[in-house]
Amino acid sequence: MTTFLAVAACGGIGAVTRFVLNTSIQRWWNRAFPMSTFVINVIATFCAGIAAAAFAYQTVDHYTYLLFVTGFLGGFSTFSTAINEMVSLARKERFGMAALYCTLTIGVPLLCVAAGWELIALTQA
Template sequence: MTTLTTALMICVCGGLGAVTRFVLNTSIQRLWNRAFPLSTFIINVIATFCAGIAAASYAYQTVDQYTYLLFVTGFLGGFSTFSTAINEIVSLTRRKRFVMAALYCALTIVVPLLCVAGGWAVIAASQA
């Protein structure tokens, strides 16, 4: 694959990830009308779990570098939304929802780390 073809494929996968995020975000927001930004949280939990699976799959050589690149850099890059999570923390703080902002901040950092480890563990267990 040429560098240009790879770049274009990453763009396509990133677009698919962004559209998937939009659909999931919109669907969750229709059902959830509370201060906690659940849609962004769920999206980032899914993305980090998938990133853990992808990283372990690449490390155990069950997927090639090109597939890993398209999925992680492309799809998950378009799907996950850490910058939105940070913006929501700032928004909660500006609305003086300090406890909610602190809780959301802690969960936004800790839970995705656990999800990456969990995703990795799923693949590692299947390789044992």
């Protein structure tokens, strides 16, 4: 039960962090491209790559990994919002922007996970 509550608390902290960052970015970015969700997901995937490598190289324990990845990053990242934004762009007939956003939302986070993993891997060599 303690683990459940700890993951829930970390998820709440992640969600509040996402809200603050989302609001901050939206204040200065007022264009069609959904920059705030994109930035949040890029940060989350980079951190997930770091966490996965740290866990794989046994520099963090399972509990810490669980709290950070499942809890904090689970509350912080927002793939469902990204998908909704893609659909909204398409419904507004902004097909080029929707395609670009889709491509970047899938491609860049893959690179970020790899970069985060590599960052930790380099410190283990």
